[in-house]
Amino acid sequence: MKITAILTTAAVAAALCSCAGSETADTENGRIQVYTSFYAMYSLTSEIAGDKADVYNLCPTGSEPHDFEPTASDMAKLADADVFIYSGMGMEHWTKSISESLSGSDVIITEASASVPNTPENGDPHVWLDPENAYAELEAIANALTEADPSNSGYYSERLEDCRQRIDELDKAYEDAAASFASDIIITSHEAYANLCSAYGLTQMGINGVDNSEDPTPSRMAEIENFIKENNVKYIFTEPLSTSKIAETISSDTGCGILSLDPFEGNAEGKDYFTVMYENLDALKTALS
Structure with a gap:
């Protein structure tokens, strides 16, 4: 995978400073602003967020998340966000620079794969393809949204519980098929x-x-x-x-x-x-x- 530097330190600093003191988007509609690294994280986050958060995907349609490079505009949006969620385990190498750039800010940064129960020996970062790992990521996402928006903690818990049932059904469907x-x-x-x-x-x-x-x-x-x-x-x-x-x-x-x-x-x-x-x-x- 071709991984290149995403932004110079000066460009990152400029992007962050450009939005300092600006009004955050969540003041307009009452919903927290959540950014995700690529589409799998966007989908899982949307399952928990429902209509209580605005969820945005950084990696454009048709782009490989391994090779994506955030722009200065992306960095400015992230600096104004409430939550940034990425999968981790090397899936998105560029998120390290984002995490360093946002260090010390109020943005809640969550590595969703940090507590997955099953990881293969080859270090494959596509952890969500195991439904149990996907549920662990859903839990991490729910925790992040609750931290940013405690007034809707019950709502996020209910949606996580619904996902637990759907994950169990998905897992059983795979197990039944694999047996034959x-x-x-x-x-x-x-x-x-x-x-x-x-x-x-x-x-x-x-x-x-x-x-x-x-x-x-x-x-x-x-x-x-x-x-x-x-x-x-x-x-x-x-x-x-x-x-x-x-x-x-x-x-x-x-x-x-x-x-x-x-x-x-x-x-x-x-x-x-x-x-x-x-x-x-x-x-x-x-x-x-």
Whole structure:
């Protein structure tokens, strides 16, 4: 992943100073102002916030959260926010600079993954693809919103409780499906699914590793194609934000089909976390049954 510096120290300071003393947006409508790092965090935060907070997503539609670079305008908005929520574990390298820039301000900064119960050995930061981890992030989000807006603590607690039930239902749906899968190996465009696989007894074979910034080597392509042929793999998975050219080459060489498995990094056409996870489950059923 290509990670570049997001702002110079001088630019950050200028962005923060430019909004010093300005009227915060929450004084206009009575709702707290919450910014999230990318779409998965936006979706989970919206589940808790309901109509009591204004939630904004920093990473634009179609952009990789790994490579996103906040602008001076973004920094000014953050300095005027009540809460900033990011996932962490290296998913958004640029948030370190944001946290340092906002240190000492009144903005509540929350690393949602700080207390997730399950983390894979390879350090895959896509923790929300394990529903139990997603719930831990929802809890962290609810705590942050309650800290910023204690008068609505009961409201946030009720929405968290509702999410607990929906997470349990989602988890059971995955467990029931996994019990009947004919295969337990998924071939993906890159290894973003360690959390999902660990939760449901699957093994991923990534065309690329956790880092999806470079094309696979010829030897890796040959290894993948041989595995597909030898094990009669029916489908390989691509992602919405990744090019499908390599997958199309593998499909042409081996005769396997192509399905989408969404790691929920970008804006999924307005879909929420639960919708995307159930769509992923349908794709897994097609590929592995």
